[in-house]
Amino acid sequence: MNGVELRNVTKAYSGLTVMSDINLEIGDGEFLVLLGPSGCGKSTLLNMIAGLEPTTGGSIHIKGRDVTALEPDERDIAMVFQSYALYPTMSVRKNIGFGLKMRGVPKDQIDKKVAEIGDLLQISPLLDRKPSQLSGGQQQRVAIGRALVREPSVFLFDEPLSNLDAKLRADMRIELKRLHERLGRTIVYVTHDQIEAMTLATRVVVLDKGSIQQVDTPENVYRRPANRFVASFVGAPTMNFIDGRIMQDGTDIFFDSGSGGLPLVGLPEQVRSLIGRPVTLGARPEHILFDDGGAAARIILAEPTGPDQYVRLAVAGSEITARCGPEQSFKAGTDARIMLDGARISLFNQQTGQAMTAD
Amino acid sequence: MRYNRLALYGLLALAALMVLAPVFIMVSTSLKSMDEIRDGSIFTLPADPSFAAWGTAWFGDCAQSLGTKCGGLSSSFLTSVKIVIPALVLSVGLGAITGYALAVWKMKGANLMFAALLVGMFIPPQVTLYPLIIMIRELGLFGSIPGLILVHLIWGVAFTTMMFRNFFKTVPQDLLKAARIDGAGFWRLFWHVMLPLSLPILGVAMILQFTYIWNDFLLGLTFGGRSGQPMTVALNNLVGSQFGEKQYNVDMAATMLTALPTLVVYLLSGRLFVRGIAAGAVKG
Numbered sequence: 143m144n145g146v147e148l149r150n151v152t153k154a155y156s157g158l159t160v161m162s163d164i165n166l167e168i169g170d171g172e173f174l175v176l177l178g179p180s181g182c183g184k185s186t187l188l189n190m191i192a193g194l195e196p197t198t199g200g201s202i203h204i205k206g207r208d209v210t211a212l213e214p215d216e217r218d219i220a221m222v223f224q225s226y227a228l229y230p231t232m233s234v235r236k237n238i239g240f241g242l243k244m245r246g247v248p249k250d251q252i253d254k255k256v257a258e259i260g261d262l263l264q265i266s267p268l269l270d271r272k273p274s275q276l277s278g279g280q281q282q283r284v285a286i287g288r289a290l291v292r293e294p295s296v297f298l299f300d301e302p303l304s305n306l307d308a309k310l311r312a313d314m315r316i317e318l319k320r321l322h323e324r325l326g327r328t329i330v331y332v333t334h335d336q337i338e339a340m341t342l343a344t345r346v347v348v349l350d351k352g353s354i355q356q357v358d359t360p361e362n363v364y365r366r367p368a369n370r371f372v373a374s375f376v377g378a379p380t381m382n383f384i385d386g387r388i389m390q391d392g393t394d395i396f397f398d399s400g401s402g403g404l405p406l407v408g409l410p411e412q413v414r415s416l417i418g419r420p421v422t423l424g425a426r427p428e429h430i431l432f433d434d435g436g437a438a439a440r441i442i443l444a445e446p447t448g449p450d451q452y453v454r455l456a457v458a459g460s461e462i463t464a465r466c467g468p469e470q471s472f473k474a475g476t477d478a479r480i481m482l483d484g485a486r487i488s489l490f491n492q493q494t495g496q497a498m499t500a501d
Numbered sequence: 502m503r504y505n506r507l508a509l510y511g512l513l514a515l516a517a518l519m520v521l522a523p524v525f526i527m528v529s530t531s532l533k534s535m536d537e538i539r540d541g542s543i544f545t546l547p548a549d550p551s552f553a554a555w556g557t558a559w560f561g562d563c564a565q566s567l568g569t570k571c572g573g574l575s576s577s578f579l580t581s582v583k584i585v586i587p588a589l590v591l592s593v594g595l596g597a598i599t600g601y602a603l604a605v606w607k608m609k610g611a612n613l614m615f616a617a618l619l620v621g622m623f624i625p626p627q628v629t630l631y632p633l634i635i636m637i638r639e640l641g642l643f644g645s646i647p648g649l650i651l652v653h654l655i656w657g658v659a660f661t662t663m664m665f666r667n668f669f670k671t672v673p674q675d676l677l678k679a680a681r682i683d684g685a686g687f688w689r690l691f692w693h694v695m696l697p698l699s700l701p702i703l704g705v706a707m708i709l710q711f712t713y714i715w716n717d718f719l720l721g722l723t724f725g726g727r728s729g730q731p732m733t734v735a736l737n738n739l740v741g742s743q744f745g746e747k748q749y750n751v752d753m754a755a756t757m758l759t760a761l762p763t764l765v766v767y768l769l770s771g772r773l774f775v776r777g778i779a780a781g782a783v784k785g
Contacts, residue, residue, distance in 0.1 A: 227675035227676045229694055288683075
């Protein structure tokens with residue numbers, strides 16, 4: 143195992159267990175994103191990998207070495223913080239070189255490496271400035287440079303883009319992805335922003351209330367959420383949930399919420415064993431199809447966003463959001479006809495919230 | 502609006518006048534001869550300004566003096582310097598380190614220690630004077646410059662610790678984490694990251710400690726003995742122990758000389774001082 147491995151990691155604060163039995167294997171060169179709402183424990187987990195917070199139980203291994211009892215600087219990691227955390231009194235050059243200096247690297251080697259990093263991140267002209275003279279984006283570059291220069295086995299990012307404005311965030315996202323492709327180093331990246339998670343990650347870990355909800359590729363987390371929490375947390379606008387049963391009437395298959403039916407098209411053969419059982423149906427806005435053969439749904443509101451519009455509908459006793467192109471026009475108070483894309487919807491157990499598979 | 506301005510400037514001018522009037526009298530009197538002082542109003546400017554009294558105050562007047570010394574302030578000025586510099590450097594330096602340790606490093610009983618320091622600061626020095634005398638005597642340092650320095654250190658370090666501790670508490674956690682990951686331990690974090698950050702506070706602590714120690718009279722009188730008489734004590738002796746006619750011009754000159762070092766420190770570091778107070782006041 144060349145990356146990072148967490149074995150039964152537990153964290154408790156004065157007797158209160160906030161995380162228990164976290165097991166995670168992070169492969170060499172992987173870009174793993176820890177995703178979750180605030181307070182889910184993703185930063186705590188990152189800090190434990192960094193060695194900034196002690197673990198209460200379990201062990202952490204980096205490149206096959208047990209680092210659980212080691213100090214942060216002995217773990218072969220580097221970290222980038224949301225607040226950048228640059229040393230305000232040092233020039234950019236000294237900021238980047240500080241870690242090397244602390245390790246006793248000779249000065250001429252530090253200078254050479256800092257110059258290389260300056261070229262790589264295009265911050266060479268800024269090397270003699272103080273952090274306070276830089277913009278937020280430039281400061282974040284320096285912070286990344288400070289992590290890169292040490293050439294650690296693992297990079298840890300703690301919401302590095304959260305303090306940047308939207309445009310810059312998008313640019314930096316692309317740059318981070320390029321950097322990862324170029325360097326091929328293992329990255330563990332904490333964020334609450336699902337766009338960052340979807341675009342950057344090779345795998346996403348969705349966390350809630352101190353436990354892992356799902357570990358999978360971004361595509362699978364989106365398409366096949368493991369439970370209702372993952373389904374509702376990932377995706378915007380959020381997934382629509384309706385309780386009811388899948389029913390069959392001759393060749394017609396439809397979803398019956400108890401106060402109305404919605405036609406389901408293209409439901410996979412293997413799901414048909416669930417017909418008749420109580421389920422929670424999860425349909426993303428793009429899983430709702432506008433079709434003349436569908437059920438009548440009252441239009442409450444249409445929100446054009448530019449490329450798309452989101453239509454709020456009242457149907458089968460629930461309010462749902464559907465997505466469609468901008469060319470159609472919707473008038474509040476009138477009816478639209480909709481059906482569900484049975485091939486892409488998710489089904490959850492009504493009690494446990496776990497995704498249901500046909501078996 | 503205009504009248505408000507006028508009233509404001511009027512009040513400020515009045516305040517300045519009230520503060521500066523005694524200073525003016527001191528300077529002007531110190532430049533007069535005794536004859537002029539005797540018959541003139543104290544507010545008139547000196548007719549024939551002379552620095553003779555300043556010379557007497559500094560070097561002493563050997564003709565008038567009774568002992569072997571000539572009674573000038575120059576030797577006690579040196580004593581004051583010998584007391585102030587080590588006491589200043591030690592109290593500010595130690596305060597910075599202890600304040601840093603209390604603020605940044607989680608150690609058991611840190612809050613308790615800080616509370617004890619605060620309580621210590623609020624006790625007037627007069628209350629603990631006698632126990633301190635016994636303590637210093639037992640150490641064999643009573644009546645010596647090192648003894649006096651130690652007393653100043655004991656009094657000053659509580660104050661400087663509090664200043665630095667409160668400042669270092671405002672340093673963002675992420676910065677400390679970054680330094681830990683970069684491999685800076687207790688001393689290197691202090692030296693390379695925290696101390697440079699605290700320069701404004703360091704300046705204020707230096708200025709305040711310099712003023713306290715230089716202006717101190719009670720501790721100098723009690724612990725200094727004959728060899729460790731600071732300038733304030735010598736000034737008191739000079740002003741209070743002359744025979745015959747009071748040499749007001751010499752007294753005034755001597756007082757000015759004693760006050761001059763703190764004045765110079767304030768003038769030279771005024772901007773730093775204001776910045777430091779602002780840095781301490783505004784969090785983040």
